Amino acid sequence: MSIPLPVFIAIPLVTAFVLPIFGKKGKDAATVLANLATISLLVLAVASIGQSGVYEIGKWSIPLGINLVLDGLSSLLLLAISVVASAAMLFSARYMEQYTAKAKYLSLFLLMVAGMNGVVLSGDIFNLFVFLEIASLASYALVGFGCEHEELEASFKYMVLGSIGSIFILFAVALVYGNTGSLNMAYIGKAIRDSGLNAGLSFAMALFVVGFGLKAALMPFHAWLPDAHPSAPAPISAMLSGILIKTLGIYALARVVFNVFGVSVSIGWLLVVLGLLSMVAGAFLAIGQGDFKRLLAYSSISQIGYVVLGIGLGGLILARAGNNISTEQLGWASLAILGGLFHLVNHAVYKSLLFLTSGSVQMSTGTRQLKQMGGLAEKLPFTRATCTLASASIVGIPPFSGFWSKLILVVAAVQAGFYWIAAIIVFVSLCTLIMYLKVQRYVFLGELPENLQQIKENRGSMLVAMVFLACLCALMGLLVLVPCLKQSILEPAVKVLTDGLEYSAIVMKM
Template sequence: MNVPLPVFVMVPLMAAFVLPLFGVKGKSAATALANAVTIALLVLAVLAAVHLADVRTADNPNPREVYEVGRHAIPLGINMVLDGLSCLLLLTISVVAAAAMTFSIRYMEQYTAKSKYLSLFLLMVAGMNGVVLSGDIFNLFVFLEIASIASYALVGFGCEHEELEACFKYMVLGTIASAFILFGIGLVYGNTGSLNMAYIARSIRSSGVNPGLAFALALFVAGFGLKAALVPFHAWLPDAHPSAPAPISAMLSGVLIKSLGVYALARVVFNVFGVWPAIAWVLIALGVASMVIGVFLAVGQWDFKRLLAYHSISQMGYVVLGIGLGALILARGGSTAWASLAILAGLFHLVNHAVFKSLLFLASGSVEMATGTRQLKKMGGLALKMPLTRTTATIASAAIAGVPPFNGFWSKLVLVIAAAQAHFYGLAAVTVLVSLVTLISFLKVQRYVFLGELPDHLKQTRDNGGSMFAASAFLAALCVLMGLLLLIPALRANVLDPAVAALTAGIDYAALAKDI
């Protein structure tokens, strides 16, 4: 079925404005409506993916669906584009949003103003869906701001000392990033005379990159890098992600930094400006720095959620490294097959990280709700008291550390193979080393949270069942099964390959702007 693309933005946006009207009394109705919206979005995303898989043929490995808003043709009007990469991100956002929303049913009962929370949540989902579908660079900026502003408010949702402090820090850095991006958009418009990404790609292909455009690209890397929290732009993330309520931490770490940061960066670098070696090296450097520095900062943490937040930085490094490696191979004119393999590793790790990291944040929320603390040293022996949470958390920890047969193992394996094939043996070794340090750090989590002696004050702890377990179990099942996305050729050809093809096609994205 052909799903009209604006639905992905309109449905959550409209629901977000209806929800605050429910007030305190209609809280359960508001929760039901918000859950219905996220589940409907998941169904629609699957339908869109199925449709895209139907369109895809051997001659056309990179299908694109275009929706022209107001029927103005490219480059006159605003347009939305669904290609393999957008579709992959759309699916990821919908899966994590549905799980986090289900988790919120019970978890958010500890906060007041639940309907406002639900409204901000859906606003954020609308913004992210808009970012991944937009084919227009200014529109991308507007949706990015919608998602960012909603996330600023959600980080400070508890209104306590730490939360407000983290919110302010996040907001200042986020706004500076937005100003960079807008400045870059202005430069691009001044140099190419268009805001449509396909048309910009076309002008850049015919006229080449001048200093103004190169400066714009630098601004984009800094701006989107700040949004993606890549080292050295990571300072806000370890404060902001732990301060948010657990389902929001799951959304922020799981999908927000990916759709606003990595997706936008990859789209601009690959499809609008085209790859060349310098920018590929920048991506690789950012990726390796994030990977190594993030993981070593994570090992020393004693706050459960802060530890997870540092691991987000480290795992994003894997994603950017994979994409950068692909860019380098493409820019050097190497074999497209190996470039595809590196990009496949990056994108597959992006999806996997969304699933296991949001599951870990949900588990940390469940532990925090049951014990009232996030300090690892104050916990212990919860394995008997919280068997359900323990099971899901263990699956997610194994996945993030790259233990077979969970999903994290497969993406890391492909990345190591791709790095070795490109003769970057050092990078392959670093990847494996970082994975080992990750394993150590999650063994520490297991040891201090679930094993060891049960302190006296936690004797009364009860596990969280119901909706919180349902959400975790859903994500845990995905952690186990997602290896199949890579191993079963039919699934890989329909889900991952179009996304990779969307990036390796590179500047051919310009083909969207056919005639003017």
């Protein structure tokens, strides 16, 4: 293994604690340093593709010590985190000039990145909790960063629900430790494979689903998301919707369900139902919104549903077949999980782009209300172009990325015989189309209101960030179309989940 794994956590953590020293006068130096940190993370994440390995902290061998594990799923998530983080950081360089205390903002931002990288790499379930809390605490503070009425209210709401979720997770970790006598995920997986689930572990599983469900804003636990995500500054909305809910929610849930506890038919169904509920309800609620960022936030709930549905469907097929699984069934399961994970990456890119464009529109016009805008296509040409591209992607117009991931999900559902699920996926896509046509119609088309005649587009670093993500959006389809990219990035991640409880054996051998 060529890259030492702690670097992924150390770079943002050290930079985060150095930045506040710069204070008000060294604002520009702080910005440059923070950007350097995120870009170097991006380079490292690209370099880590295709690698795998275990790092033992302080040379204490597992199960005595704490370990970091890099496998296919981790490196996929690391890549997504660093792409979104570097784009959002670039965007912040100009956008955050409106706020005071920029150095503190950058520091919190990097703490959040450090927490997320830690969650993705941790091979120890208690450390997963610790990193999850680091990322969550930073995000609570960032949501309330503006310190205005709405922001404080949203931050408090997010914080109460987020803390309850964290406590549930800690409780579940305690139960797991009590029942298996280990905190290392590989050893817990081994203990569960040898002796099966007892009542205490099943209760822990339920607590994990609720805790991570709260973090991921799945449908019955979604109440905080539509308040928290729009209230944050635009780059932070992009980070929260783009990647935070996926790392803390979906990734952690998938890791625990598939690799530690092992999927069962009931958990598979639970994930499928939660996914479908989030998809349908999120889409319906989004259509009725009059606030640009709030609409995007509800749409995030709907899109998260797709990811959970894909992963849950794969797990369901695996669990139904049991031990003597045929190659055909394994193929369906892999396809469903591939769809889910590919949608996760796609959604990270286009939803963060959409939030960045909404930030650009808000900075120029000073409002988020759709009805107070109109005709901005001439005034904000680049914002319009990137927003349209991202909308086309999320709606699923070929050849953009969203089309491919939804197509894979539909194909997987049809092959496995769940025709009604395929129908719902297509139906929700239609609702998504209505949602984004509404955005285009109210924001960019129609007549320009009197008071917006004088506005100008913000160029500079904001534009670079948006164009960067837009290019990715247009090219992401290649991830599944070009075989070598698919084999090096997506397939290893899918394999980690389809291997299920073999995870423990794989980690111990590394």
